Amino acid sequence: MSNKVILKAEGLRKTFKLSKKQQNIQKTKEKVKVAVDRLDFEAYEGEIFGILGPNGAGKTTTLRMLSTLIKPDSGDAWIDGASIVKNPEIVREKIGFLTSELKLEEFFTPNYLFDFFSELHGVKPEERDARKKAMFERFAIDEFAEVKVANMSTGMKQKTSLVISLVHNPDIIIFDEPTNGLDVLTARIVTDFLQELKAEGKTIILSTHIFSLVEKLCDRVGIVMDGRMVVCDTLENLTKDCDLEDKFFEICENLTSSEDNTKESEAR
Amino acid sequence: MKSDLFTIMKKEFARFFGDKRMIMTAIMPGILIYVLYTFMGSGFSEMYATDEDYVYQVNVVNMPQVMTGISEIENINIANVEETEIEDIKTQIREDATELLVVFPADFDEAYLNGPRGMSVSLVAPNVEIYYDSADTESAGAYKILVSYLDVLEEAQANIFDICSGEKEYDLASDEDVSAMIISMIMPMLVLMMLFNGCLATAVESIAGEKERGTIATLLVTPMKRRDLALGKVISLSAIGLISGISSFVGIMLSLPNLMGGSGLENMSFGYTIKDYAVLLLVIISTTFVIVGMISILSTFAKSVKEATSMATPLMVVVTLTGLSNMMGMPEDWYMYLVPIYNTAQCMNGVFSMDYQMLPVVVTVVANVLFSGVFVVVLTKMFNSERIMYT
Numbered sequence: 001m002s003n004k005v006i007l008k009a010e011g012l013r014k015t016f017k018l019s020k021k022q023q024n025i026q027k028t029k030e031k032v033k034v035a036v037d038r039l040d041f042e043a044y045e046g047e048i049f050g051i052l053g054p055n056g057a058g059k060t061t062t063l064r065m066l067s068t069l070i071k072p073d074s075g076d077a078w079i080d081g082a083s084i085v086k087n088p089e090i091v092r093e094k095i096g097f098l099t100s101e102l103k104l105e106e107f108f109t110p111n112y113l114f115d116f117f118s119e120l121h122g123v124k125p126e127e128r129d130a131r132k133k134a135m136f137e138r139f140a141i142d143e144f145a146e147v148k149v150a151n152m153s154t155g156m157k158q159k160t161s162l163v164i165s166l167v168h169n170p171d172i173i174i175f176d177e178p179t180n181g182l183d184v185l186t187a188r189i190v191t192d193f194l195q196e197l198k199a200e201g202k203t204i205i206l207s208t209h210i211f212s213l214v215e216k217l218c219d220r221v222g223i224v225m226d227g228r229m230v231v232c233d234t235l236e237n238l239t240k241d242c243d244l245e246d247k248f249f250e251i252c253e254n255l256t257s258s259e260d261n262t263k264e265s266e267a268r
Numbered sequence: 269m270k271s272d273l274f275t276i277m278k279k280e281f282a283r284f285f286g287d288k289r290m291i292m293t294a295i296m297p298g299i300l301i302y303v304l305y306t307f308m309g310s311g312f313s314e315m316y317a318t319d320e321d322y323v324y325q326v327n328v329v330n331m332p333q334v335m336t337g338i339s340e341i342e343n344i345n346i347a348n349v350e351e352t353e354i355e356d357i358k359t360q361i362r363e364d365a366t367e368l369l370v371v372f373p374a375d376f377d378e379a380y381l382n383g384p385r386g387m388s389v390s391l392v393a394p395n396v397e398i399y400y401d402s403a404d405t406e407s408a409g410a411y412k413i414l415v416s417y418l419d420v421l422e423e424a425q426a427n428i429f430d431i432c433s434g435e436k437e438y439d440l441a442s443d444e445d446v447s448a449m450i451i452s453m454i455m456p457m458l459v460l461m462m463l464f465n466g467c468l469a470t471a472v473e474s475i476a477g478e479k480e481r482g483t484i485a486t487l488l489v490t491p492m493k494r495r496d497l498a499l500g501k502v503i504s505l506s507a508i509g510l511i512s513g514i515s516s517f518v519g520i521m522l523s524l525p526n527l528m529g530g531s532g533l534e535n536m537s538f539g540y541t542i543k544d545y546a547v548l549l550l551v552i553i554s555t556t557f558v559i560v561g562m563i564s565i566l567s568t569f570a571k572s573v574k575e576a577t578s579m580a581t582p583l584m585v586v587v588t589l590t591g592l593s594n595m596m597g598m599p600e601d602w603y604m605y606l607v608p609i610y611n612t613a614q615c616m617n618g619v620f621s622m623d624y625q626m627l628p629v630v631v632t633v634v635a636n637v638l639f640s641g642v643f644v645v646v647l648t649k650m651f652n653s654e655r656i657m658y659t
Contacts, residue, residue, distance in 0.1 A: 069658065092491040095489075103486060105481070119271070120272060120491070121491060
């Protein structure tokens with residue numbers, strides 16, 4: 001891990017309009033939901049940076065902004081010097097993004113899809129073929145290379161998605177809940193692979209709500225609650241006195257009590 | 269840019285040509301139209317055809333002397349009946365037991381021989397009542413024979429002049445002209461309808477389907493420009509839609525003579541030149557881009573294939589009805605050809621009726637290409653809109 005800042009987010013903010021139905025479900029009269037609220041953080045080259053938080057905290061929205069799928073209302077982030085707002089196409093060249101939202105066309109085979117996405121990323125044929133061979137062997141996809149995605153098991157589909165998202169061998173990899181929905185064997189393959197990527201010097205930004213995954217993989221952690229980054233520190237510092245889970249709940253409690261105090265003083 | 273555009277097009281073609289069901293969906297309408305129209309044509313022919321040896325039963329009340337010659341017609345059997353039997357015979361006609369009942373006035377001979385000059389102004393011409401069943405082919409056939417016989421009888425008494433009598437051919441329209449007129453009336457609507465249907469299935473599947481399945485988002489995280497995605501989709505989907513449209517077009521053209529067989533136009537002949545077909549193809553290709561552009565925009569708005577298909581239904585009605593606009597006559601002003609779909613219907617009408625100018629065709633093609641360009645720009649903007657793409 002170097003000291004070079006490869007990702008810098010400044011004041012990222014994203015809101016979504018709430019429909020009447022959503023307002024009723026969330027029991028609120030607010031017409032706008034703040035998903036991410038002025039988020040600042042940095043990630044260093046070669047590290048695994050974990051974004052930890054409960055469901056609805058804004059982790060996925062943050063990663064979707066970083067991967068340029070959606071635009072921030074305000075703020076910006078620079079990935080290897082490219083702005084996600086001003087140069088989204090350059091950002092997309094530099095990153096590999098994997099989320100369960102992104103699906104592969106089930107009509108095609110892994111072989112076809114690897115070639116197709118390689119072409120879109122401008123990978124040269126020789127490089128593509130060598131990489132395809134290595135990745136297919138690494139994930140045991142080679143036997144299924146000519147099987148349509150529709151006919152594959154969930155685990156195999158997930159592995160294929162992972163491989164396809166990395167066809168261009170990106171230096172910065174963004175994974176949203178990388179082990180979600182995977183069986184223990186496939187989850188293990190994915191976590192081992194993330195460690196291999198780190199060893200190769202890649203920077204990995206991942207979001208999760210699984211403490212053990214963060215403890216196993218991450219160098220630094222940002223804890224996100226209600227769209228705000230409440231803590232951002234090294235794993236070592238965060239787990240100095242207790243394990244990550246205890247630390248997380250301690251932060252939650254502190255946050256809740258300080259919010260209660262603010263409300264009480266406002267009421268007075 | 270070029271490379272990404274071709275990559276998208278290659279993928280769309282691989283998706284289409286790799287799926288036998290999709291190929292069948294595109295080509296089947298043409299085959300089905302041919303089979304269906306041929307069956308319909310032969311059905312109509314049989315429905316309106318009567319056996320040559322059939323003898324019509326004609327019941328006559330007060331048979332006049334001047335009509336005795338009718339019994340010489342081979343396939344007519346005359347039965348003289350009384351006035352009291354009229355109601356019974358009407359019932360028999362309704363039940364298809366007999367074909368015709370003719371009721372002459374009692375003094376028909378006298379009135380006929382005196383002729384119109386013998387009648388005073390106050391006299392009303394004698395009325396011959398013919399009861400028949402138009403839904404029964406034989407009864408309708410007998411009615412036609414009787415009416416034409418009576419017409420001849422009437423003309424013989426009061427003939428001042430004839431119009432187009434004799435064996436000469438007075439209608440100077442060629443078989444090609446007649447065929448062209450019939451085709452120009454129905455083809456624009458049929459072609460537009462078939463083209464729309466052909467484009468609908470593939471465009472909705474390719475855009476709304478990809479959106480619904482989450483596969484389009486996977487494309488949107490690649491460095492490819494949204495414009496290349498939009499253009500690649502529109503070009504490839506137009507080509508696929510065109511295959512379907514041409515299949516239907518060929519099906520219709522081949523089946524028309526069979527379909528028209530029942531209306532006595534079985535000798536349809538097409539006098540179209542290579543130039544006519546080239547103009548037609550040019551107009552159809554440019555129209556396919558417009559249709560695919562419109563459907564693609566609707567599909568991008570929709571959240572699912574089902575929603576996109578529902579949204580496209582009113583558009584299909586408008587397009588089909590516009591295909592009938594040729595019934596209102598061709599516009600004289602060139603700028604009317606700037607209106608998409610309407611311009612296509614008018615151009616096709618001109619080509620099919622073998623009466624067209626090149627200026628409207630050029631205006632149509634240019635307008636269609638420009639509209640397609642606008643649709644691609646709109647589509648690109650939509651692909652860039654997270655509100656549309658991720659909701």
